[in-house]
Amino acid sequence: MASLTIKNAVKRYGNVEVLKGVDIDLQDGEFLVLLGASGCGKSTLLNMIAGLESVTEGEISIGDRVINDVHPKDRDIAMVFQSYALYPNMTVAKNIAFGLEMRGVPKAERETAVLEVAKMLQMDHLLDRKPGQLSGGQRQRVAMGRALVRRPEVFLFDEPLSNLDAKLRLEMRTEIKRLHKRLNATMVYVTHDQIEALTLADRIAILKDGEVQQLASPAEIYDQPVNMFVAGLVGSPPMNFIKSKVTQADTGLVAEVSVLANGVEQPMLLDLSQQPADLTDWIGREVIVGLRPEAITQDGQGASFDSDIDVTEATGADTLCVLTWNGQEVMARVSSGYAQIIEGTMAFSIDMSRASLFDPKTEMRLS
Amino acid sequence: MSDQATFNQPRTGASIALRVLLWAVLIVFAIWFLLPAYVVVGTSLKGLEEIRGGSLLALPHELNFSSWRHAWSEACIGVNCTGLEPYFWNSVGMAIPSVIISTLLGALTGYSLTKFKFKGANLVFALILFGCFVPFQVVILPMAVTLGKIGITNTVYGLILVHSVYGMAFTTLFFRNYYVTIPDELVRAATIDGAGFFTIFRRIILPLSPPIIVVSVIWQFTQIWNDFLFGASFTTGGAQPIMVAMNNLVNTTTGVKQYNVDMAAALITAAPTIFVYIIAGRYFVRGLTAGSVKG
Numbered sequence: 001m002a003s004l005t006i007k008n009a010v011k012r013y014g015n016v017e018v019l020k021g022v023d024i025d026l027q028d029g030e031f032l033v034l035l036g037a038s039g040c041g042k043s044t045l046l047n048m049i050a051g052l053e054s055v056t057e058g059e060i061s062i063g064d065r066v067i068n069d070v071h072p073k074d075r076d077i078a079m080v081f082q083s084y085a086l087y088p089n090m091t092v093a094k095n096i097a098f099g100l101e102m103r104g105v106p107k108a109e110r111e112t113a114v115l116e117v118a119k120m121l122q123m124d125h126l127l128d129r130k131p132g133q134l135s136g137g138q139r140q141r142v143a144m145g146r147a148l149v150r151r152p153e154v155f156l157f158d159e160p161l162s163n164l165d166a167k168l169r170l171e172m173r174t175e176i177k178r179l180h181k182r183l184n185a186t187m188v189y190v191t192h193d194q195i196e197a198l199t200l201a202d203r204i205a206i207l208k209d210g211e212v213q214q215l216a217s218p219a220e221i222y223d224q225p226v227n228m229f230v231a232g233l234v235g236s237p238p239m240n241f242i243k244s245k246v247t248q249a250d251t252g253l254v255a256e257v258s259v260l261a262n263g264v265e266q267p268m269l270l271d272l273s274q275q276p277a278d279l280t281d282w283i284g285r286e287v288i289v290g291l292r293p294e295a296i297t298q299d300g301q302g303a304s305f306d307s308d309i310d311v312t313e314a315t316g317a318d319t320l321c322v323l324t325w326n327g328q329e330v331m332a333r334v335s336s337g338y339a340q341i342i343e344g345t346m347a348f349s350i351d352m353s354r355a356s357l358f359d360p361k362t363e364m365r366l367s
Numbered sequence: 368m369s370d371q372a373t374f375n376q377p378r379t380g381a382s383i384a385l386r387v388l389l390w391a392v393l394i395v396f397a398i399w400f401l402l403p404a405y406v407v408v409g410t411s412l413k414g415l416e417e418i419r420g421g422s423l424l425a426l427p428h429e430l431n432f433s434s435w436r437h438a439w440s441e442a443c444i445g446v447n448c449t450g451l452e453p454y455f456w457n458s459v460g461m462a463i464p465s466v467i468i469s470t471l472l473g474a475l476t477g478y479s480l481t482k483f484k485f486k487g488a489n490l491v492f493a494l495i496l497f498g499c500f501v502p503f504q505v506v507i508l509p510m511a512v513t514l515g516k517i518g519i520t521n522t523v524y525g526l527i528l529v530h531s532v533y534g535m536a537f538t539t540l541f542f543r544n545y546y547v548t549i550p551d552e553l554v555r556a557a558t559i560d561g562a563g564f565f566t567i568f569r570r571i572i573l574p575l576s577p578p579i580i581v582v583s584v585i586w587q588f589t590q591i592w593n594d595f596l597f598g599a600s601f602t603t604g605g606a607q608p609i610m611v612a613m614n615n616l617v618n619t620t621t622g623v624k625q626y627n628v629d630m631a632a633a634l635i636t637a638a639p640t641i642f643v644y645i646i647a648g649r650y651f652v653r654g655l656t657a658g659s660v661k662g
């Protein structure tokens with residue numbers, strides 16, 4: 001097992017800079033998820049780790065060995081591709097064994113290894129089939145098996161679940177998590193699905209236009225996003241952004257918003273006293289208050305206020321209520337028991353300790 | 368499609384009439400195109416007396432293969448009265464290696480142009496493609512000089528070289544267009560698995576290639592077997608391929624024109640290409656239209 005270090009990695013195709021200096025340091029056995037929208041450079045970075053793309057500038061090392069110029073086969077990595085890339089002319093067993101065969105592992109040893117991996121992934125009954133005779137989920141398993149059988153230092157996954165239907169995706173997500181625990185291997189996993197990222201990762205690196213926005217644990221990414229891009233990317237429904245002026249009240253600093261209640265706009269003061277940032281410079285200026293829907297919930301704890309409900313959306317356990325603050329839509333999340341009211345006025349409470357404040361100009365978190 | 372039409376449309380008088388007309392037109396055209404073939408086969412089976420006495424379209428009285436035997440082993444080509452046999456084997460000895468070499472080279476270049484792209488790969492492909500449009504006549508003189516320098520003028524090896532080089536433009540085009548439909552991720556996966564350029568070619572790409580190999584083999588075999596110009600330009604006498612020999616056989620007149628022998632010679636000459644089409648023809652269209660390989 002080994003650590004993975006990416007130092008100032010730059011990738012250029014001609015004049016186009018696809019990666020603009022990425023720094024990531026990964027502990028031995030850590031599960032890193034690269035999260036970002038399509039085209040932000042996730043696959044490029046993964047391919048650079050694999051050795052399928054050259055590194056324009058910077059340094060990538062596994063353990064303490066710099067691997068910039070090491071051939072992919074000698075990097076001790078395995079990769080699972082989005083399309084699975086199974087060899088169509090070979091049986092499942094041959095597919096899994098191919099990497100071992102290329103490394104000159106004797107036949108008997110190969111067969112044992114293949115059988116062990118097949119059992120681990122519950123596909124020993126599929127070994128004689130060709131990829132064309134398998135379902136999507138089974139192909140996915142074979143692709144995983146092909147990576148597992150070599151016991152590499154680092155596993156690379158490029159959106160491995162994106163071609164599966166929702167139910168299978170959930171199953172395989174759990175399976176990957178289980179495998180990571182069991183093998184305790186270093187893994188880098190690319191996805192554009194924020195829920196996958198939050199559930200699988202030890203740490204998430206959020207990429208945008210070839211730059212890492214934030215590299216942190218899922219909890220930190222979720223609770224303390226460094227900028228509005230990260231805040232908006234992670235979480236569903238996304239964080240509410242409310243523009244509001246900071247003022248000095250008797251109790252401390254507050255942010256003012258107007259809330260539509262009983263058909264009338266009423267002022268409401270959001271308590272900013274629990275914010276760690278020093279806000280004295282911001283008095284009299286506007287900030288963006290970021291509140292996740294679950295921080296606005298049925299009356300109970302925190303400051304309480306009345307608000308008209310525009311629309312409700314039941315999601316099962318919770319119901320989402322659309323409120324109107326400052327003339328904008330704001331999403332609140334309440335337990336479904338409270339939301340019999342389809343339209344009307346209800347009492348809500350806000351947990352301001354979970355609010356994030358952003359600079360409206362730079363969109364960066366205030367800290 | 369025609370099944371669908373019959374299912375969906377009620378059988379009105381008009382539609383039946385249309386169908387009858389369609390069949391009638393098709394049958395007329397079929398006869399039109401088959402008639403020359405019928406005349407050639409029929410004439411080759413008749414004796415000279417019968418040809419002179421009867422109609423061109425009359426069926427032969429009996430199956431008389433003597434003119435076939437004559438064309439194969441006795442007819443005079445120039446001054447050598449050996450029949451077509453030695454020239455037939457010349458052509459076999461020329462066509463088979465040329466087909467194999469040009470197909471294999473086409474597969475390799477198509478593979479490297481798509482899966483191991485290098486700087487300027489597209490330019491190289493454009494130049495190779497250009498080779499498809501260079502007429503035979505243009506390359507004759509430089510080729511003659513080249514063959515002379517290497518010292519293989521008037522040999523089967525010379526023709527093998529000419530056909531392999533000239534055919535590569537076409538086979539490369541076939542294989543390149545087929546290989547672009549094979550996902551690059553297969554090659555990437557195999558690279559990580561530790562396979563190199565030739566191992567990936569042999570173990571992964573070639574096993575996916577039979578449809579396009581069939582296309583290439585049929586195309587190349589037909590081209591090379593039917594070639595007259597290169598054969599006539601670069602060989603003389605006993606080293607000539609059958610296509611040239613057949614021409615000389617027909618042109619060598621010793622008194623009476625033996626139409627039956629000429630026809631038999633033409634059929635013997637055409638037989639291998641017809642045979643290849645019968646064996647592999649149905650894979651031909653399938654290979655030309657074959658789409659992407661689904662993992």
Ligand SMILES: Nc1ncnc2c1ncn2[C@@H]1O[C@H](COP(=O)(O)OP(=O)(O)O)[C@@H](O)[C@H]1O
Binds near residue numbers: 016036037039040042
């Ligand atoms: N071979 C290439 N040549 C030029 N641009 C490329 C090449 N490969 C990828 N790109 C560009 O790099 C950017 C990142 O691509 P990629 O890493 O595949 O994105 P992601 O995997 O995050 O969707 C894209 O804008 C893409 O157009």
Ligand SMILES: [Mg+2]
Binds near residue numbers: 042043
């Ligand atoms: Mg990608």
